[in-house]
Amino acid sequence: MRRLSLSLALVAGLIGAATLSSAAMYCLDFGGAESAVQDGFIRVTPAMVGGQDAAGWVDGSHLLVRDQPFTEYEGAEGSKVPPPCWTCPLSQDSVISDQPAELVIRVPDGTYHVWVLCGTSYPYRSQYFDFDIESGSATKPVRFEDSYQFRQAYLDVKAVGGEARLTFRPRSLFAVAGLVLYQDADRQRLLGTILNPVRELIDFLPPAEAAKWKQVQPTDATPWPAIPEADRQRGYVIHQRHWAEVVYPDTVPLAAEMNPQLRAFACPGEYEPLNFIVYPFRELAGATVAVSDLRGPQGSIPASAWEIRRVRYMRVRPNYTTIGQFKLAPDPLMPMDPLQPLPGRTNTRYWLTVHVPEPAAPGTYTGTVTFSPRGAAAASLPVRLRVLPLRLQEDPEKLYGIYYYDPLDEWASAKDEVSKAYFLQKSEWEMADLIAHGTRNVTTSLWAAPAKDDEPGTFSFNFDLFQKKVDLWQRFGLRGPFVVAVNASGIYRKYTGQDLGSHIANATLPPPEYAQELTAMCQAIETERVRRGWPEFLYYPIDEPSTGAGAIAFMTETLKAVRAAGVRTYVTADPTLDGFAPLRPYIDVWCTQPFLPARDELLKDKAARPVDYWCYPNHINGENDHTPVNGARMTYGFGFWRSGFTALIPWIYRADVGDPWNYLSGRMSDFFNRTEDSGRPIPVAMWEAYREGYDDYRYVFTCKQLIAQSRQAGGKSAQLAEEAQKTLDYVWGRIRVQPKYKDQDLWAPREADVYRWMIAEQAVRLEELVN
């Protein structure tokens, strides 16, 4: 284990140098009498009294001090993992309370700016921090979820009679680590010596550690094309690349990609992404982006049908547990902030999603999107949207699911009503987001401790919480069967005294009592499921077993025991590995990462016996790579169609480990969708690609349905149906079949659009005849 005291001292030193030399900055570090104090800051404990001490509380009796430093890697050398966040003496300790608290700071009269560092590194789960910082009539709301992440708040305060007063007024809890009062003359020094080092620590790493991490950044050596004089005068270039292409900060456009027209086709009710990229020659102070109403032959599509976001680059690891390397990669699609600058000589990508109104009449709609930077001339791009006379249909035989951490679990364990309301709302927003992206299924669990010795067969499940989940799923239109994890490992531990280990590496043949109790547990769940009329469950006792002899023996008994409850089993394993052959008779649903076995073999197996094949394509979810956007689309659309698999269910909708906005902290990388402080979901590009793949397949399925209808109708319809079938066959034949569609040998994104269009065009012709 290696200490980082040097690097943290460097942070402390930078901060201290500023504060000690600046009489007009008043730096307070909240904590206890024993907790660390940032160099140059004044310790402010709950016991310090406002009006008497240099700074103190009117009533500190309700304040709780939470002190949790994270200054070292965890684990032994060779297997060390970063902490959930990195701290310095300023951020490691905070005061927390559910009661309002007024802070009094003795300073000369005048107006001051206040910078407040909010948050705590102390572990809080199922907690929504929601509070106001009040200064006179000014109020600054601060909201964030759980621990390990920090927010910076700014407001002004007026000191009168030698005192400045701030009140922290919680709706749930407040958590503040420290603050600085400063005046305009000290702003730059504050930025350079306090704010920026703290920001680097929070968003990146301690300085000495940052120096050791290597940025492995793909670079674009393409020479820049000639820049039109008008663009040069304007101070920026606008270019475009297909949304499924990854655009890095330095990606160089082709001349043909500059000053583009944005165009798309879509059906009523469909979401469709467009994008453009701005490359300023020097920093722009911020910008707005606005889409006009689009005018069509029979009406318009309002500007409100568009959602506009800005792509944020994140420091990402090359693999989810790798440390020491990172690159900047485009990832979350952030809500617009018109005050956020656009760095010079760096691509900033704007992501526009239109949700075509259901009543939109068919036809071509035109309008403009206008980019208006602060301090530079605006630019407009033409937009052209073709709305098709088609309703996309979903294939009832296919299922789009996803692994899921349900906010309702946090709702259940939250301790205050504000937090409960937050998690409930978050759950609703996420469910709406899942549905809007074509997802109709999530994984879940029904956990209970093994039965007590004196109460065999009795388990304590929270079925009412589960009912709440089922109610929500049904209200939003999710459908089963649902994968339900059960506590097989707990029962194993009860009877053997051993843990199963990673991928059940330590498993051995369990005693018969293990199987009996596991059967009883599954029966208890199944009885309640039937009683409440819930959809079918797939029982999921173990995740990703290995092929070791002990693991296979254990899994065989486990699956037999689950089956004995009269239910179907679900196993995450590769059916093409011979090592899993002994499990074959006991697995009802294989869930495997690649599309393997190949289609013919899979269909043959499904025809021969009641077995199903699901796929969890984690290679396009971000745990290994945040950038295979095009592969995600192919996996979800044409690849899925070609595979013969029934369901897609990747890991995971949202993976937060420690600070969710620092992918380099925590034992593994954060990945996939992010969350606004309000609880609203923030999509990543790959999540949007899932939806486009889902739509690709809806075009295919809709066309197939219309072919079937047209064949039945006979006559000209039947003739056109054969043409449409030829188009489907053509596209089918163009698919370069792969077990994993990730980033190699894929259709170019624009080519995939053409195939979608060829199918759509056929569907439209049939639709006009048969309906």
Place this chain on the structure above:
Amino acid sequence: MLRCIAVTALALVVGVAAAQQSPPVAPVIREGNLERLILDDGLDTDAAQWRPAEARVSISTKQARRGPTSLQFHVEVDWSTGEPQYPIGWPRMQRSFPEPVRDWSGWDYLEFSIYVESSRDKLPATPMGVGLYGAGSRADYSRSLTELQLGKWTDYRLPLADLPGVNPRSGIQFHISESNYRDGDELDFWIDNICLVRYVEPTLAASRLVEQAIYADSRYLLVDLDLMGVKQEAKAEVTWALSRNGTVAAEGRLDMGPGRSRVALPLPSAGLAAGEYELALRCRGDSPAPFALKVARSPWQEGTQ
């Protein structure tokens, strides 16, 4: 966890494998428009360079792709032996390259050929893997050899431009993962003709159409040109022609430097007629066969459905 174990296995030392005296470096051979540097030709002197683990390596005349012999990598899958921690292990063979052939910067491709026989009637999805080493003890490039088939030679040509830009290259490893096989399976891989290859004349070697289908009103056609056989700083002329039923619809010429570049070929502003096209690319040396291109009606053109 399995992934971690696999990485650990692949990290096994190659760099210090120069226990045997290096054989003399083969001369560069000219074959038409190609130059070839043999790294390992499956000779006796080559076999001595390999360090097998949980497997045997020998010289064989039973199969050979180049010359009379090849390397035979024999594996008997045994789930109970191998390294104590990982009885289901990674049989492998690895060697280091002599210093004079570690600089691959002047070469275009790595080639090798593999023939497989087995007691099985079918190979698993991932029958074998290859790893390349730079300065470190971990492979900085690895690839599954999923193309292998029983009873057939499979020829590999890996463009060095697609590999991580690591130079010099210190060694190579072939391996299998026993978890992909049944306990008791027997496998024989014949490996031959491990060599570096480069073009002599300007040649569009691995060029491709980025998009094999476009809209009729597309403003440009993207191609990836892989121009080999051109010295640094030099240029070569590449001509192109897009034709339909023998009639040229668009054409042009480019002055290209060496290496891979993406080029947007300009298309007629009036658009193309929908249909099947061919794109021909030409330069002084070998040129690729014409590429087929589908041109579809555009959703935004008048008269489309």
